[in-house]
Amino acid sequence: MLPLILRRLGLGVLTLWLVSVLIFAGTEILPGDVAQTILGRTATPESLAALRDQLSLNEPAIYRYGNWLGGILSGDLGVSLSSNTSIAGIISDRFTNTLLLASLTALFGIPVGFALGMLAAVYANTRIDRFITVFSLCTISVPEFFMASAFVLIFAVYLGLVPAVAYITEFESISQLLRSLAIPILTLSFGVLAYMARMTRAAVLNVMRSPYIEMAILSGVPRGRLVVRHALPNALGPIVNVTALSLAHLISGTVVVEVMFAYPGLAKLTVDAVSLRDMPLVQACAMIFSAAYILLLMLADILAIMANPRIRHAS
Amino acid sequence: MKSTNKTARQLIGERDVDCLRRLYQGGRLTRREFVSSLLNLGIGAATAGGILAISPTTEAATPKHGGRVRAATGTHGPDDTLDPAKFKSSVDYCRGEQFYNGLTRINGDLRAEGELAESWDADPTAREWTFRLRKGVEFHNGKSFEAEDVVYSIRRHFDPSVTSGAKVLVDQIDEVTAENKHTVRFSLKSPNADFPILLGLHNMKVLPAGWTDFSAAVGTGPFTVKEFKPGVRSVGQRFPNYWDGDKPYLDEIEWFAISDEVARINALLAGDVQLLGGVGAQAAPAVERATGVELVTTPSGQFIEMVMMCDRPPGEDNEFRLAMKYLMQREDVVQRLFQGRGRVGNDHPIAPSDPFYCDDIPIRSFDPERAGFHLKRAGMEGGSVEIFTAPGAGRSATELALMVRQEGRKIGLNVEVKRVPSDGYWSTTWMHKPIFMAGWNPRPTADIMLTLGYKSDAPWNESHWQNERFDELLELGRAELDTAKRREIYCEAQRLIHETGGAALPVFFDYVDGISNKVKGFQKIPLGPLAAGQWPKHIWLES
Numbered sequence: 001m002l003p004l005i006l007r008r009l010g011l012g013v014l015t016l017w018l019v020s021v022l023i024f025a026g027t028e029i030l031p032g033d034v035a036q037t038i039l040g041r042t043a044t045p046e047s048l049a050a051l052r053d054q055l056s057l058n059e060p061a062i063y064r065y066g067n068w069l070g071g072i073l074s075g076d077l078g079v080s081l082s083s084n085t086s087i088a089g090i091i092s093d094r095f096t097n098t099l100l101l102a103s104l105t106a107l108f109g110i111p112v113g114f115a116l117g118m119l120a121a122v123y124a125n126t127r128i129d130r131f132i133t134v135f136s137l138c139t140i141s142v143p144e145f146f147m148a149s150a151f152v153l154i155f156a157v158y159l160g161l162v163p164a165v166a167y168i169t170e171f172e173s174i175s176q177l178l179r180s181l182a183i184p185i186l187t188l189s190f191g192v193l194a195y196m197a198r199m200t201r202a203a204v205l206n207v208m209r210s211p212y213i214e215m216a217i218l219s220g221v222p223r224g225r226l227v228v229r230h231a232l233p234n235a236l237g238p239i240v241n242v243t244a245l246s247l248a249h250l251i252s253g254t255v256v257v258e259v260m261f262a263y264p265g266l267a268k269l270t271v272d273a274v275s276l277r278d279m280p281l282v283q284a285c286a287m288i289f290s291a292a293y294i295l296l297l298m299l300a301d302i303l304a305i306m307a308n309p310r311i312r313h314a315s
Numbered sequence: 316m317k318s319t320n321k322t323a324r325q326l327i328g329e330r331d332v333d334c335l336r337r338l339y340q341g342g343r344l345t346r347r348e349f350v351s352s353l354l355n356l357g358i359g360a361a362t363a364g365g366i367l368a369i370s371p372t373t374e375a376a377t378p379k380h381g382g383r384v385r386a387a388t389g390t391h392g393p394d395d396t397l398d399p400a401k402f403k404s405s406v407d408y409c410r411g412e413q414f415y416n417g418l419t420r421i422n423g424d425l426r427a428e429g430e431l432a433e434s435w436d437a438d439p440t441a442r443e444w445t446f447r448l449r450k451g452v453e454f455h456n457g458k459s460f461e462a463e464d465v466v467y468s469i470r471r472h473f474d475p476s477v478t479s480g481a482k483v484l485v486d487q488i489d490e491v492t493a494e495n496k497h498t499v500r501f502s503l504k505s506p507n508a509d510f511p512i513l514l515g516l517h518n519m520k521v522l523p524a525g526w527t528d529f530s531a532a533v534g535t536g537p538f539t540v541k542e543f544k545p546g547v548r549s550v551g552q553r554f555p556n557y558w559d560g561d562k563p564y565l566d567e568i569e570w571f572a573i574s575d576e577v578a579r580i581n582a583l584l585a586g587d588v589q590l591l592g593g594v595g596a597q598a599a600p601a602v603e604r605a606t607g608v609e610l611v612t613t614p615s616g617q618f619i620e621m622v623m624m625c626d627r628p629p630g631e632d633n634e635f636r637l638a639m640k641y642l643m644q645r646e647d648v649v650q651r652l653f654q655g656r657g658r659v660g661n662d663h664p665i666a667p668s669d670p671f672y673c674d675d676i677p678i679r680s681f682d683p684e685r686a687g688f689h690l691k692r693a694g695m696e697g698g699s700v701e702i703f704t705a706p707g708a709g710r711s712a713t714e715l716a717l718m719v720r721q722e723g724r725k726i727g728l729n730v731e732v733k734r735v736p737s738d739g740y741w742s743t744t745w746m747h748k749p750i751f752m753a754g755w756n757p758r759p760t761a762d763i764m765l766t767l768g769y770k771s772d773a774p775w776n777e778s779h780w781q782n783e784r785f786d787e788l789l790e791l792g793r794a795e796l797d798t799a800k801r802r803e804i805y806c807e808a809q810r811l812i813h814e815t816g817g818a819a820l821p822v823f824f825d826y827v828d829g830i831s832n833k834v835k836g837f838q839k840i841p842l843g844p845l846a847a848g849q850w851p852k853h854i855w856l857e858s
Contacts, residue, residue, distance in 0.1 A: 036742050047475065082394040083545055090393060093544065149577055156585040164585035165387075165573060262387070262573040262582070264547040272392035272546060275738055281393065 005302055012298040019290040020072075024065050027279045027286075034081040034277040055081055068280070072287065082278040091266065091284060098265040101184060101257075102250035109189030110196055110243055117200025117239075122227045124205060132201075136194035148187045148260040155183060166261035184261050188254060192246045199242040203235035210234075237304040244300035252289035378836060382856035383567040386590035387582060388844060391572035395545035398529040399520035400472055400479035405592060406572050408517040409848030410543075413551040413568060414455075415520035415534030418446055418465065418499075419511050420849065421759050423840050425670060427511035431460065431521055431535065441506035441796055446514075448497045452558045454523045455532075455539045462493035467524040469501075481518035483774075484763070506794035508801065509760045516759065517848070537563035537852055547571065551851065564836070564855035580829075583608055589831040589856075592844030595710070596654040602829045612656050613826040615841040616666035616757030616764070619709035620820040621702065621719060623750050626779040629700055630749055633815050634693035640679055641686035642722045643821040652711040657824035663812035664755065664764050665805070666823040668841055670798075671761040673806035676813055687726040699729035702750045707737025709754020710824065716752055719819075746777050753777060753818075757842050761805050762793055769812060778817020785811050833857050 035051040052058050071078050077087040120132040139147075156164035166184045178185075207213065208231050216230050255267035266285060273281035391406040402411055418432040429435075432446040452460035469491045472479040479485070489502045503510065513519070523533055531540045535558065538551030548571035553563055573579040573588075580598045583591040584605050594602055594610065602610045623630030623639060630636055645659035658667050662679060665672050690696055700723075702716045716732045723730035735744055744751055758764040766789055767773055771781045785808055792804040812818075826844050830837055836854045840846040846853075 030739070047478075050475070051478070080393060082392075083396070090545075093547070149581075152578070152581045152585070156587075157581055160585065163587045164578065164581040165587050259575045260578045262571065262575075262578065264544075268574075269393060269546065276392060276394055278393065 001305060004305055008298060008301050008305070012294050016291060016294050019294070020069060020287060021065075023283055023286045023290070024061075024068065027282055028061055030274070030277065034279060036277070068283065072284075077284045078280040080273075080278055080281045082273075082276045082281070087281055087284045090269070090281070091288070094264055094266045094269050095288065097263065098251060098254070098267070101181065101188070101254065101263065101265060102247065104178075104181060105185050105188040105192065105250055106247055108185060109192035110246065112189070113193030113196025114200055114239070116193065116197040118204065118227065118232075120197065120201040121204035121208070121231075122224055124201075124208075129201075132197060136197045139190040139194040140198070142190075144187060144191065144256045145260060147190060148183065148257060151183045151187060152260075164261075166263045184257050184263060187257055187260075188250060192250065195246060196239075196242060200235075200239055203238040204231050207231040207234045233307070236307050240303050240307070241297070241300045244296040248293040248296045251292045378561075378564050378855040379857065380561070380564050380855070381566050382564075382858075383569070384565055384590065384834070384854070384856065385569045385571075385588045386592075386845070386850075387571050387573050387579065387588045388592035389572055389576075389579065390574055391546050393546045395549075396529060397532040397540070397543060399468075399518050399522070400477050400481065402517050403480055405843050405845075405848060406570070408843060409570055409845065409851070410532070410549055410551075411517050411520050412536070412848045413538040413549075413570070413851045414532035414536040414540060415522075416452075416536055417515050417519050417521060418448075419515040421512055421515040421840065421842060421847070423838055425512075425668075425759055425841070427515050430515070431465075432511075432514075435511055437508075437510070437796070439796070441508045441510070441794055442503045444501040444503070444510050445494070446499045446501070448499065449558060450497060452535050453556045454535050455554060456523065458523050460521070460535055461496045461524075462499045463524045464521055465499045466491050466493050467526075468519070468521045471522070472518070479518060481516060484513055484516070484518075505790070507762075508793060508796050509762050512759050513763075538568060541567070559852070563852060565851070568851055583829045583831075586831070589834055590845055590850060590854075591829040592826075594827040594829045596652075596656050596824070596827060599654060599656065599827050607832050608829050609832055611828045611830055611837065611839065613828070613839045613841050613846075614658065614666075614668045614823070615826050616664070616669060616823055617755065617826070618660055618664065618666070618820055618823045619712045619715055619752065619754045620660075620664075620818040621715065621750065622753050622778050622818045624746075624748075624778050625781070625817045627749050629693065629695055629698070630778065630817060632693045632695075634689045635695055636815070636817060636819070638686045638689035638693060638695070638726075638728075639719070640819045641682045641689065642719055642726070643679070643819050644681045644718060644722065645678065645821045647681075648715060648718070648821045649824075652714050653822060653824045656827055657822050660820040660822050661809075661813055662816060662818065662820050663809045664768055664818075664820065665761050665809050666757065668823070669761055671802055671805040673802075673809045675806060676810055679813070681722075683722060683726050686722075690726060690728055696727050697729075699731065700750055701731045701733050701748070702752065703733045703735060703744050703748040704752040705735050705737040705740040705744065707740055708745075708752040712752035712754055715821070759842055761808075762789065765789060765805075765808055765812075769816065780812075780815070780817045782811055782815070 035048050035055060035057060056064070068078065077091065079085065080087050080090055083090070116132050116136070120129045123129050152164050155161050162182045163180050166181050204227060208227070213226065213231060216226055221230065252267060254265060255271055257263065258265045258268040266288065270282060270285040273285060388405050388409070390404060395406060396402065397410060397414065399411055399415060402408055416430045418430060419427040420430045422428045429449070431449050431452060433449050435444060435446040437444050448460070448462060448465070454460060469485065469488065471477050472481050472485040487504050487507060489504045491499065491501050494500050501510070507513070520534060526533060531543065537554055537557045537559070539554045540549065541552040542548070542550040548569060551568040551570070553566050557563060573582055576595055576598065579591060580594065580601060582588045583602065586607065599610055602608055621639065623636050625631055640662050649655060649657045649659055659678055661676055702719060704713045704716045706713065713732070713734060720730040720732050745753060755768070758767065767775050769776060769780060769785065770789060771783070771786050788804050788808045792801055792808070795801045795804060826841070828845050833856050834854050835857050837850060838846055838853050840849055
C-alpha cells in the first residue's frame, strides 16, 4: 500500500508543476499588460517602456517563470503589480474569508447531502426517494445567481430577516456571523448537498446490486442495516471523491456568490486581478486554487486506497 | 426678498413656481435647472435668486450630528488607493472627499468654490494665479496646513515615477511657489481661465509636505481613516478638528462596492446601505416604487457614442460620417435605452448641462432619407461595415449599435455588430477598429472635454479627427476671461465637431442614485455618481 500512496503523492507534485506551467503560459497570452492598465488609456510608448522595465516585464518568459517558481517554492508569492504591496498580505485576508465560507457551507451541506442520499438509498423507489431525487435535480439545475437573487429578495428585501450583502464588518458573535452569512451558505450548500445526495445514492445502489448483497438479503438482513453496514463501506470511495470535489469547488468556484453578496473572498480577487492584468496576483490565486484541488483529490485517493480491502491487503 | 418673490408668483402663476420649487427641494432639479426653468418662465435672474433662497440647504437647515452611514458604489478592486495622484474610479474619488481637501471644490453649477483656498485672482492674461489659503486648518497628524504643502502636493504630479493620472493636466503649470505661509502663486505655460476648476479635480488633493506613505491617508478632510482594505472597504471616522464649521455631521462612514447590479439594488432596498451610486436606468422604477428610499437623478455630461475613425475607410469620408449621424434615433435612445433619464446629444461632447452648451445649433434629427443621400455620396450604398462593441464599452452601447444596424439595413447598408469581451476592450479595440462604441464620463469644463477627446494631437483623440481651426479655438477659449466671448468660441468649436467630427453622439444620460429617506442635505454634483463623491461633507441623518 505504501508504494501506491507514494506514487500518488509523486503524481500530485507532478500535476502541480504542470499546472504552474499552464498558469504561467495562460497569463502570458492574455492581450494587454499591467503597464497599460496602470497608465490607463493615456499611456505613451515611452512611459509604457519605462514602466515595463521597472516591473521587469521585458525579461524573457523562461527567466520570469524560473524566478516566479523559485519564489513560490521559497514561500514568497511576490508583489502585486497594481497595488505594489505584498501578495501574501492581500491574499491572507481573502483566503481566510473563503475558507470561512467554504467550511461553514461544507459543515452544513455535506452531512445533509450525505444523509439525504442515504435516505434515498435505503428507501429506494419509494416516495421519499422520488421526492429527494426531484428536489436535488431541481437545485442542481437552478443556476446559483438565480437562487441567490431569489433568496435575497425573499429573506432580505421582503422579510428583512438577514442582510442582503454578506459582509462581515466586525466579528461580534457566532450568531451574528451566521446571520450575515446565512444566504450565501444556503445558496452554496444547495448545489453541494444535491450533488452529494445524488452521488451517495448512486454509489450505494450500485453496490447493492453486487452478489454479496444478494446473499445478505437472502440471509434476512434488514434493509437499513444492509445499506449502512454492508453496502456503505464499499461505496465510500466514490463518496469521498465527491466530497473532495465539492470542497474544492467551495474554495475556487464561489465567484458568483462572492459577487452577488459583495463577499470579499479569493475568487472575486482573482477575477479583479485578471482584469487589472496583475499577473503575479492572478498566478498566486490560480496556484492556490489548483493546489487546493490537487491536494483534496489526492487525499480522497489515498483515503480510497486505504478503504479498499483489495488494495489494502495487496503486496 | 419676500415681496419680489410674491410679484414673481403673481406674474407667472403660483402653480408653476411651486411645482418647480418642489422638484428642486425634492432634489429632482439641480440648481442650474431650477434657475434656468425660472428664467424660461420669464422671471429675472435677481428674482430667481430670491426664490432660490428657499433652497434645500436653508429650508431644512437643522443638520443633526451623529450616526453611521454605509454607502456603496459599483466597482472596486485590489488597485484601490489612497494616493490622490493614482485615483481613477468613483470609489477612490469618494475616499478622496472623505480624507482630503483640494484648494477648491467643484460645485453643482460646475464652478470652483474655495476649500483650502479662501480666495484667488488672476492677472489679465490668465497666466499668473494667486491663491490665498485658509488659516487654522489642521492635518489629521496635527501639522498645520501651509503653502509648502500645496507646493509639494502639486509638484508631486510632475514626477514621472509617481505616475499621476493628472500629469497631462498639471503639465500646463510652469511653476508653483509659496509666496508666504498663506499665499501660493502659479505661473502657467499658457493661459487658462478655468484654472481654479482644475485645482478642484479629484487628483489634486492636498497632502502634508513630504508625505509618501499611502497605507493611510493623512489629509485635512472631514474624516480620518479608521480602516482601509483595497477591494474590500474603508471606514472613515469623524475628524473633530475639521475646519468647516460644525461639519461633518456623521460619526462614521463605511464605503465599499457591490459589483453586481441586482445585488446592489437589493442592498439598498433591504436597508443595508443608505446611499447607493449607479442605480442604472433599468432598475430605477423598482427603487422609485420602494418605500424608505428615494431616487435621485442628476443630469450630467456622461455619454455613449459611435466613433468612426477619420483616418481610414469608411470613416475617412465625412459623407459617411454624416450618413451615420442622421441614422441616430436620438429621442428613441433617450426614451428606450435610458427610460427618459437623459437628453439628446448633438454629435459633440458638450452636454446641455454645461454652461457653454451651444443651443444655436439645431439638433440633428433622425432622417433616413438624408442618411441614404449621404451614404450614396460616400459611395457606400450596398456596402457593409462592422461596429465593435463590448458590455464594458459604455452603458447600453451594444443596444445603440443594434439600433444602428437595424436602421442601416433599411437604407442599404449592411451593418454587422461585433461583440468582443470587455476585458482588453480599451487596449485592443478602442481606437484600433474603424468603427467602435465608447462611453465617456463627464468632465468639469468644456475645455478639458474638448482638449482631451478632440485636440489634433491628444492621445485620446479617439477618431483621429484633425482640425486646425479647432485647435486654435481651444487656445483662444482658454485665454479668454470674458464669459460671453468664451461662449462664442466654444460655440464655434461645437459646431465644427457637430459638422465634421468622428463621433455620432446621440445621448447624454443622468446619474441615477438611490438614497435612504433618512439622508438629508444631499447636494447634486453632475460629475459622478453620488454627487461625484462629495456627499460625506454635506449629509446628515434624520432619525
